[in-house]
Amino acid sequence: MSGIKLSGDSSGTTTTGGMTVREMTRLERIGAHSHIRGLGLDDGLQPRKGGSQGMVGQAKARKAVGVIYRMINEGKIGGRAILLAGKPGTGKTAIAMGLAHQLGENTPFTTMSGSEVFSLEMSKTEALTQAMRKSIGVQILEETEVMEGEVVEIQIDTSFASGDNKPGGKKGGMEKTGRLTLCTTDMETVYDLGTKMIDALSKEKVTAGDVITIDKASGKITKLGRSFSRSRDYDAMGSQTRFVQCPEGELQKRKEVVHNVSLHEIDVINSRQQGFLALFAGDTGEIKSEVREQIDAKVVEWKEEGRAKIIPGVLFIDEVHMLDMECFSFLNRALESDMAPVLVIATNRGITNIRGTEYKSPHGIPLDLLDRLMIVSTDPYTHDEILKILSVRCEEEDVEMADDALELLARIGTETSLRYAIQMVITASLAAEKRKSAQVEIEDIKRVYKLFVDVKRSTQYLMEYNKEYMYNELDDSDEYAVDNGDEEADKKEDSMETSP
Structure with missing residues (x-):
């Protein structure tokens, strides 16, 4: 249950016979960045303090990405690329996730790792092409006729239908007939219902007082909410009931319906026999360039006619140094296309070899692509920022931690790494639960610190016992500060023993 969050109202917590029973309202999966809700910026693109929207620190980087966010919203940054560069554990992925939440659901945001292109059963360029087309949204505008009104009454009658019992004849059975009374502020009409419409109303649990819409073309019924005139019917509503006004005007109206799809979804639907079912089966495979060219031409035609709108989204590639020269060359060319999304890449590498070559370059990225990038650097977190991040994670994981234990954990995060400290929460x-305590104390931090070693202590252990491991590449002549490392480890243990 370490990765599952049970969130409920604190007022619904009871204790019976020493066992705590909590009312469960929803079940959420906790991830490494599940506490991120946005970039934590105000209207002036200035970073808010106090962990706004889960973001702590990195004020300069957040402000820079906030400018990128505004340019994306205004449609002025198509085909651009941004590089998030910094040490490991400095919040590069968190900033990218904050940008995704800030953009909202209608703007496509695709995330992938640089190593994914080598593990898919397709060429590297095809994998990158599909990822880029997933990040380009198309809003298709369609006008349809609907009936919208408040349900006054639903009458359903069940009768026995007599049938012919001769061979090949139709046998008798139960038939359902009914009438639906809809009204607006100006008119009221009674409609006869068939079996399919009765089943659809029963499936949506439509009752008198609900405001509904019925698509005349497909017969789809959508419940908009409960009428304000029934707001005093306490027996017919729950805590999540949404109240809406009774519609005005005529019952039959023409409405503009917006369908949000990505270019990749249109590609798959038009290149596979099973259509959109291929998206669920995962059978996308490689798609011919001719199909994509025809789709691009059709989308441009829809755009000129005013029937569609192209929304450039964001493609986020983490660990971009894992790509090779062929992938970088493809990205270099793809950014010049009219159908290019905003490319956000992240890396924690310094000056290193470009994968597959012997050439060294900053961040492992070729210089011609680096010249196209808007580079945003991230700084290491301070002690106070680590303390705030751990406090946010404790709240996200529903962990009660004493102030002195949280301070000790922040010190550990400063000396080792933030990721190690977060794992210890x-x-x-x-x-603490094993010793039947509702709050994490210093002794619990000490216990898990001894059970799970960090990278520095693990490396120190390898240096000390390198001869006992297989495929050891260390020589006796190599100079490593083994003794100094032991002294540092002993000092760290002593500092934990004397910590508050």
Whole structure:
């Protein structure tokens, strides 16, 4: 249960026989960045303080990405690329996730790792092409006739239908007939219902007082909410009931319906026999360039006619240094296309080899692509920022931690890494739960610190016992500060023993 969050109202918590029973309202999966809700910026693109929207620190980087966000909204940054560069554990992926939440659901946001292109059963350029086309949205505008009104009454009659019992004849059975009374502020009409419409109304659990819309072409019924005139019917509503006004005007109206799809979805639907079912089966495969060219031409035609709108989204590639020269050359060319999304890439590498070559370059990215990038650097977190991040994670993982234990955990995160300290939150909570304590104390932090070693202590152990491991590449002549490392480890243990 370490990765599952059970969130409920604190007022619904009871204790019976020493066992705590909490009312469960929803079940959420906790991830590494599930606490991120946005970039935490105000209207002036200035970073808010106090962990707004889950973002802590990195004020300069957040402000820079906030400018990118505004340019994306105004449609002035198509075909651009942004590089998030910084040390490991400095919040590069968190900033990208914050940008995704800030853009909203209608703007496509695709995330992938640089190594994914080598694990798919298709060419590297095809994998990148599909990822880029997933990040380009198309809003298709369609006018349709609907009936919208408040349900006054639903009458359903069940009768026995007599039938012919001769061979080949139709046998008798139960038939359903009914009438639906809809009204607006100006008119009221009674409609006869067939079996399909009765089943659709029963499936949507439509009752008198609901405001509904019925698509005349497909017969789809959508419940908009409960009429304000029935707001005093306490027996017929729950805590999540949404109240809406009774519609005005005529019952039959023409409405503009917006369908949001991506270019990749249109590609798959038009290149596979099973159509959109291929999206669910995962049978996308490689798509011919001729199909994509025809779709692009059709989308441009729809755009000129005013029937569609192209929304450039964001493609986020983490660990971009894992790409090779062929992938970088493809991205270099793809950014010049009219159908190019905003490319956001992240890396924690310094000056290193470009994958597959012997050439060194900053961040492992070729210089011609680096010249196209708007580079945003991230700085290491301070002690106070690590303390705030751990406090946010404790709240996200529903862990009660004492102030002195949280301070000790922040010190550990400063000396080792933020990721190691975050991993210790839930393990320390389990240690506290084992001793039947509702709050994590210093002794729980000490216990998991001894159980799970960090990278520095693990490396120190390897240096000390390198001869006992297979495929060891260290020589006796190599100079490593083994003794100094032991002294540092001993000092760290002593500091934990004397910590508050």
